[in-house]
Amino acid sequence: MRVKGLFNKIAQSVLIAAVTLLFLGGLATTGHAADDSLKTVEDKGTLVVATSPDYPPYEFQATVHGKSKVIGMDMDVMKKVAKDLGVKLEIKSMNFDSLLVAIQTGKADVAVGGINPTAERRQSVDFSDIYYLGGQSFLINKTDAGKYKNRSDLKGLKIGAQTGTLQYNLAKQKIPGAQVKGMDKSTDLVLALKTHKIDALGIETPSAEAYVKNDKSLAMINSGYKLDKNEVGAAIAAKKGSDALINAMNKSVATINKDNLTDQYLADAGKYMKVNTQNTTMWHYSNYFVTGVEYTLLISAVSVVIGVLLGTLLALMRFSKNKLLHGLAVAYIEFVRGTPLMVQVMFVYFGIGIIVNIPALLSGIIAVSLNSGAYVAEIIRSGIDSVAKGQTEAASSLGLSKGDTMRFVILPQAIRNIWPALGNEFISLIKESSIVSIIGVTDLIYQTNIVRADTYRGVMPIFITMLIYFVITFLLTRVLNHYEGKMKHAR
């Protein structure tokens, strides 16, 4: 199961620290209410579930009746839970790393995604009973099936596993002499296996089965690990102190367990995976890429405009004689430049989200714009500094106001000087905006990962995406050069 540790821990600590600060600042309402978790869900009539649909057969994106939908075993489990509660189900897609943060910050009521209810995890969230026990397997190349029959055959080999997962730790502890290679995405790991960079891949049984079914060159062997079910079972996560909601959900989980409903759910998921993998040409998925490009361009375009306006404002504030304005601008620029965009994106979505609920796309745009503003401010400042002092003197000797001098004399020359640097900033903004995929904005990177998970093809979607990014930045560079040429003319 997916027990990603490291990143999630970092992200969580950052967010929890931020959230604590907000609380201390008295910005949020205080006072611990009684457990109204169930009542809240019933009152609004929807159960909001956060999930990361890149993990077939648990949850993945597939085209159902011509529409792209999130489906899979976990989704069927949640549909049943919602039905039993008498409410509608609303699915929020995001990165796996963000799931638990999402319920802690109220972005979602519950989270599913093959989440193991480990003791460590139980300290920060509550879990329902386990609805599915996966079991651990190894995925190998079919050509090796004769050589590797069980775990003991894997001694001293290269074993792949998702970084920070249970599989990763198990491989380290239980396979003598193994070299364990960690990667972030199972799609990448499968690719590594097929290209013989690793000899076997520690993976959950249902996922292994899905891969074997869809890729004739792969085979699987049982791991034979003996494990605590809290380490391997999947459960529904909810915010701490939601006993009422958990108890209500446990009734559904009990039925699921009694009637072995997950068998049916997995079979249904398998059908869609077949449909999905019948046509794995990239053309078949062009809609995904188009949507991705649309979002990437939307985020970039809006962020460039806001970034330039904000950057200009900040740069002018830096030149202001007013100490407060100057100090604010400097502090803002230093702070934003000193923290990773990824954390800023998560902070806007989850942190600020506690006070005002900002949708993922808007959060992404806000974070990227605010970030870009700081960098643009520094570029503009250097541009203003680059304009000869005599220009200001000539302007003021003519009686021009400071504002007019800036607007007509300094800024036009500054922009010409910094145009290449600004162009670089635009281009890196397009590329870096891909980070918004972690909060579930369906930009190009997010869509690429969906396509990779859907088609079981590791490289092709990346290649296509690379080409798309290149074409976008190439065209943008031409446009920028064209305007640079025009401005040179006016020199």
Next chain:
Amino acid sequence: MQDKTIIQVEHLEKKYGDTEVLKEIDGTVKSGQVICVIGPSGAGKSTFLRCLNLLERPTSGQVLFEGTDLVSLKESAVMNLRERMGMVFQNFNLFPNMTVLENLKLAPVRVKHLSDGEAVKKAQELLDRVGLGEKADAYPASLSGGQQQRVAIARALAMDPEVMLFDEPTSALDPEMVGEVLQVMQELANEGMTMVVVTHEMGFAKEVADEVWFMADGYIQERNEPNAFFADPQTQRAQDFISKIIGA
């Protein structure tokens, strides 16, 4: 007219940190007068000129412009008076992002609120006057130094200043271009413009100036009518300076 005082400087001092660049300067510029300020490099000539329109704020003393003490005014008030003193710089300081015409139009439109049509008409007249009527749509970078400086003079004149301040207007020019700029300045003087000119062109000073002020070490060491000054300098500093210039 000749007697109306345009600028009166009293006890003007300027320090940069501990260095005293201008010490106790007094002086009067009357309407229609041409003052040439000469002296060795580092004497404080530029600083003095820039204190007249408060591009530099004097450390102490008074700069009276038509009776108003600029030093006591706030920057915003100074701005309103500064437009009435045109300034021409050694390095022209034309705005490279604008055409010649736009350079001339900007301040009249933005500061004096002339209509675009009026500003264009005026700019064209001035360009004709400095002999650059055809260059209205050119960018400064495509002009020679002499042409740029003539545009700069026209740009300052476009604000109808009461006095023109020149800071070594020909020092950055190739020798063959000095003449065309000096000629424009001479015409301006002949038309009665009040001028304060920092220059190393002794010929111009002799011919055009009403008074020569000789500056050295932050003082005005000597001031006189030009023929008398060049024929019979009173101070040792002035004698050294003149013999060096003529010797060169």
